[in-house]
Amino acid sequence: MKNIYSNIYSFNKKVLKKTVKSLKQGNIVGLPTETVYGLAGNAYSKKAVKKIFKFKNRPKTNPLIIHYFSKKNLNKDVILNDSFFKLYKRFCPGPITFVLKKNKRCKIENLATAKLNTVAIRFPKHRFTRSVLRSINFPLAMPSANLSTGLSPVSAKDVFDEFKKKLGLIVDGGKSKVGIESTVVDLTSHPKILRPGVISAKDIKNSLRINLSNKKTGVRSPGMMKKHYSPGIPIQLGKKPKNSRHAYIIFGKGYKNKDNYFNLSKKADLKEAAANLYKTMRKIKKKGYLKIFVSKIPNFGPGIAINDRLTRASK
Ligand code: TXA
Numbered sequence: 001m002k003n004i005y006s007n008i009y010s011f012n013k014k015v016l017k018k019t020v021k022s023l024k025q026g027n028i029v030g031l032p033t034e035t036v037y038g039l040a041g042n043a044y045s046k047k048a049v050k051k052i053f054k055f056k057n058r059p060k061t062n063p064l065i066i067h068y069f070s071k072k073n074l075n076k077d078v079i080l081n082d083s084f085f086k087l088y089k090r091f092c093p094g095p096i097t098f099v100l101k102k103n104k105r106c107k108i109e110n111l112a113t114a115k116l117n118t119v120a121i122r123f124p125k126h127r128f129t130r131s132v133l134r135s136i137n138f139p140l141a142m143p144s145a146n147l148s149t150g151l152s153p154v155s156a157k158d159v160f161d162e163f164k165k166k167l168g169l170i171v172d173g174g175k176s177k178v179g180i181e182s183t184v185v186d187l188t189s190h191p192k193i194l195r196p197g198v199i200s201a202k203d204i205k206n207s208l209r210i211n212l213s214n215k216k217t218g219v220r221s222p223g224m225m226k227k228h229y230s231p232g233i234p235i236q237l238g239k240k241p242k243n244s245r246h247a248y249i250i251f252g253k254g255y256k257n258k259d260n261y262f263n264l265s266k267k268a269d270l271k272e273a274a275a276n277l278y279k280t281m282r283k284i285k286k287k288g289y290l291k292i293f294v295s296k297i298p299n300f301g302p303g304i305a306i307n308d309r310l311t312r313a314s315k
């Protein structure tokens with residue numbers, strides 16, 4: 001039998017070389033990160049960045065996150081500040097993205113940042129992707145590896161589901177541990193969360209020892225459109241399903257064991273629930289359920305990020 005996943009490669013030294021070569025040639029590849037899988041290309045190359053937008057069918061107004069190996073590799077692309085240094089020391093490499101002001105000498109392709117005067121940067125933690133970043137002398141523009149408005153992928157097969165054979169290379173780095181996208185924090189003025197993630201506002205506040213801004217004005221995340229993270233079937237929050245053709249996403253103890261019930265975390269652990277969220281929604285869609293209902297998920301810590309994604313998915 002022919003292997004339909006022939007563009008998925010397990011990670012090893014040979015595949016690292018292949019990946020680096022491909023990126024240097026201006027191609028885009030599917031890479032694992034600790035949050036979700038990404039669609040990576042040379043952030044300094046117009047050709048590569050153009051491909052990313054085209055592949056995802058992403059609006060040109062929605063900027064990409066630029067990924068670096070460490071702060072030593074920033075090449076003066078951005079202007080750093082104290083809040084950045086504190087948060088970098090505490091959380092990087094890890095699931096957090098910083099929006100900073102662009103430096104005049106910034107080499108990042110203008111399209112990648114949607115022509116803004118700010119850049120979102122991140123230092124991902126996955127071993128393979130770190131090896132890639134260490135082997136190249138340019139950063140990677142890397143949005144989640146899904147078609148625009150859809151669910152982010154958390155495994156190599158999820159990436160395959162999105163793009164099939166259109167991608168020459170998808171690297172299998174196992175299941176993404178965090179399972180939802182990084183926290184995006186704006187550091188261009190008073191620190192403010194633009195996209196919640198498993199690193200919570202409270203974690204950031206404790207680390208900076210200041211209160212974060214709640215202002216609706218100032219920098220906004222152009223990608224935080226209302227409809228997003230959609231599994232492609234309707235979702236209704238806070239209600240129970242009426243029949244067995246509807247799936248029920250639940251959290252914690254006290255539920256019956258039913259075929260159409262999908263528990264994000266039986267032990268009521270919000271981190272575990274975040275890690276299972278997209279995987280579960282993809283599974284439900286594949287099984288052919290017509291609609292998803294979701295029980296109440298506690299709204300603190302990673303729960304804030306889970307509820308944010310579910311609310312957008314339900315639009
Ligand atoms: O965990 C992650 O961040 C994943 C992995 C692959 O690294 N990437 C990811 O990228 O989620 P993407 O493109 O799906 O989401 C990027 C988000 C969008 O909401 C975008 O609007 C925002 O970051 N963003 C990017 N540049 C920005 C900027 N200069 N100012 C404000 N928001 C920005």
Ligand code: MG
Pocket residue numbers: 143144152
């Ligand atoms: Mg995305």
